Amino acid sequence: MNIERKNQLLKFQERLGINFENLYILNTALTHSSYAHQYNLKYNDHNERLEFLGDSVLSVIVSEYLYRKYKNKQEGKLSRIRAGVVCEGSLAEVARKLEINKYILIGKGEELSGGRDKDSLLADACEAIIAAIYLDKGLEAARNFVLKYLTDKIDVIVKDHNYNDYKSKLQEYVQRNLLSTIEYKVVSESGPAHDRTFHIDVYLDNKCFGKGTGKSKKEAEQRAAREALNKLGVEEGE
Incomplete structure (x- = not known):
């Protein structure tokens, strides 16, 4: 990792409000597979494995929040609310608020096809960042991060009854x-x-x-x- 990239990551973690012990894991979360393939990096040098973990961490955090707050709602409705919260569009919104598109490393082909603004790519990067926070700072830090950005979304979905899957x-x-x-x-x-x-x-x-x-x-x-x-x-x- 060169000095320029390190400075970028230090700036980005300020946006997150989190000081990583290991900047490498944040860099991995912000490295798309297209970039890794272009530069022949190893499979664990891009964010797909972190995305896999982040998806589960996100689901647990949101599920627990819904379980504790909405005691009068049955399992089916809770599942639909969760689906509306952790969907691609919702996570892409968070990614844009954090300006992830400015910091993610992507391959030239992906860049030319507009990948830096694709919902799917941004949502995956958001999940990878959640995993990076979880691994570097623990579950409580990950929970605080997720709920900071998604609590309002949850409440709006419930209020508007807009949780139909x-x-x-x-x-x-x-x-x-x-x-x-x-x-x-x-x-x-x-x-x-x-x-x-x-x-x-x-x-x-x-x-x-x-x-x-x-x-x-x-x-x-x-x-x-x-x-x-x-x-x-x-x-x-x-």
């Missing part, structure tokens, strides 16, 4: 009504590589029940599932 609800409907298949099909993609829009249809037993559009496949699938549920007469609060 429509895909899960549609899957439950399919199973409850003994339908045999559910399939999401990408109909088309539009826009430049760094700003794609996806158009997806959802089929139940080979019949189209919903159409959705979004900036990610997950978003488009959720909207298609929501339209399908509306057509099937399933209320959003059910």
Whole structure:
């Protein structure tokens, strides 16, 4: 790690409000696999393993928070709230607040395709940073970090009842009504590589029940599932 990169990381940890004992692990969290492949780095010199751990740490922290705060909500609703909180879009929002895009190392190809502003890349880096905090400073520091940035998001989702995981609800409907298949099909993609829009249809037993559009496949699938549920007469609060 050269002096310039070290200074970048010192500046970034000020944004995080965390002083790392080991700056190397923060650097790893901010190194995308495309950069590692371009410069022939080892598999543990990019953030995919940290992302794997961070996903679990994040889930435990948010689950515990929901369990303790919302004692009147059943497991199914808690799961839907959590899904809305730890989703790609939510984590990408946090990443942008922290300006992770300014500090992450990515390969030239990824750079040219607009990777520095991709929700998926930013969300993965955010999870990797959570893991880095957990490993370097412990669970309490990771919890404080996560709740600092996501508590307001949780409360807004609960207040607005905007915690429906429509895909899960549609899957439950399919199973409850003994339908045999559910399939999401990408109909088309539009826009430049760094700003794609996806158009997806959802089929139940080979019949189209919903159409959705979004900036990610997950978003488009959720909207298609929501339209399908509306057509099937399933209320959003059910």
